[in-house]
Amino acid sequence: MQELANTPTVDIARLAELNIHVFLEHYAIKNQQGLKLEFKDRPFLWDIFEDMSPLQVVLKPPQIGMTTLEILKSMWVAKNLKRDIIYTLPTQTDVNDMAGGVINRLIAQNPILGEWIKDHDTVNQKAVGENMIYYRGTFTKKQAMMVPSGLNIHDEVDASDPSIIEQYETRLQSRSDGMRWYFSHPSVSDYGVDKYWKVSDQKHWFALCPHCDKKNYLSWSMSDQSDMSINFESGRFRCKVCKKDWTDEERAFAIRKGTWIKKYRDKDFSGYWVSQLMCSWIPASKIIADYKDKGPEYFYNYVLGLPYTGGDAKLTQQHLFSNLTNREADVADVDERVVIGIDTGLRLDYVLGNARLGLFFQGDSDTYGPLDTFMKRWKNAVAVMDAGGDLIGSRAFAARYPGRVFLAYAGTDRKTTELTRWGQNEESDSVTYDLNRMWQLCVDEIRTRKLPLQGTENDWWEYWLDWKNMSRIKIEDSVSGMFRGIKWVRNGRNHRASATLFWRIGMMRYGTLEQASLIGRNEPIGNMGYESKDGTTILPLVDKRFNL
């Protein structure tokens, strides 16, 4: 009998160190509102929560409870898998909000977390057991500091600064067992989370139809009815196999009986696609209303959890090539004003043009030799170049041509709506420009055929390849859904597109004396659909140079 009393019972606390779902159950973990965490309405989060694959990506709409789960998961990993973790959010403000909001409330609701995390007053780091979690924003260089990490978690990837995320990746890759998890609403194709989704096993949530017992995943297509899970006429979800409508209860049942199914085997990344179609608390009527009322970008990114590939987000090949003159390239006369736009980096990429011709030449070089040749050939040429790439060479080039070379710095002047601000006095060789609005201006002018390209498709093919990599994304606040602004991002080399932007800046000051419609100087930019950070229309640019 004595022996029986000593029979080891299952040690639940020990199991909770090994299995994260046991941990949730055993400690009755609650969310920040004090409600016990459960997966009844969000069965698709169960597997994501316990997935400990080193490389993970989740495409998801906002507000499905992911952040709460990821915070709990990160704490559990720090404590039980004994890893130091870097957890990034777009900005430091987001970090402050999360620390004061979700994290501290989770600790207050769950005594076990309080035992793990003794001191939780620090916003930027928490000691969990013997390990650390560092919380970082991505919009200042200082943030990518030298802290050890065995797991990087990147939340809201598509609203974050990609170069900072790259820095974290590079550092982690030096560790053979480094883990990286990404989750975000997607924005555009081949950018942010979509890059990782494309190389993942692409798991889809297959719901189980209560009528035909067949599994199919929920999707939206206006053009292909066989791929449409909502019956537009009845305003209900339906099975894509038997085409029978589902009541709200049947839809909830179908989703609850669902399962993740991989599209690809043997991929490094474990990928999940979550959409609002899978959220049974969001009715079909709401989704149809969003389709009708919100813009297509919003609907794709925030409702369907998919990257948006529609017209506004990209400059198309057709748009660009509609600017071709399709005859032999004309070139500026030696006494004409010419503006040279230069992007500096590993190589020098440049475009040449003026108001009479538009752009008449483009290319790249390892040295400043060709640029010197241009400056000598056209005595009236001015150059605008990226101040941030080749720091030494660009300054030396500027020194060779006093008053003719301008270094361009990205930055916005919050006091005005002007796109550029030219330096005064000792800074007269510099210009500050509003990066995203300059991109938008260039793209709009190309779309409206205001940028003649001298020559044929053959002359401008490489130039197109650089434009092809540019996409526009919308930044919205992940909690309030408020529009924060637009951003042009690249997913590959964009040097000659960038050179065009510098050329265009130069044209604002040196292009309008010529008689040409290139600048569109009578067209207030407020009419061209620019949006300011708060979504209001920007007033027309008032500049006396434009009111001849």
Ligand SMILES: [Zn+2]
């Ligand atoms: Zn069915």
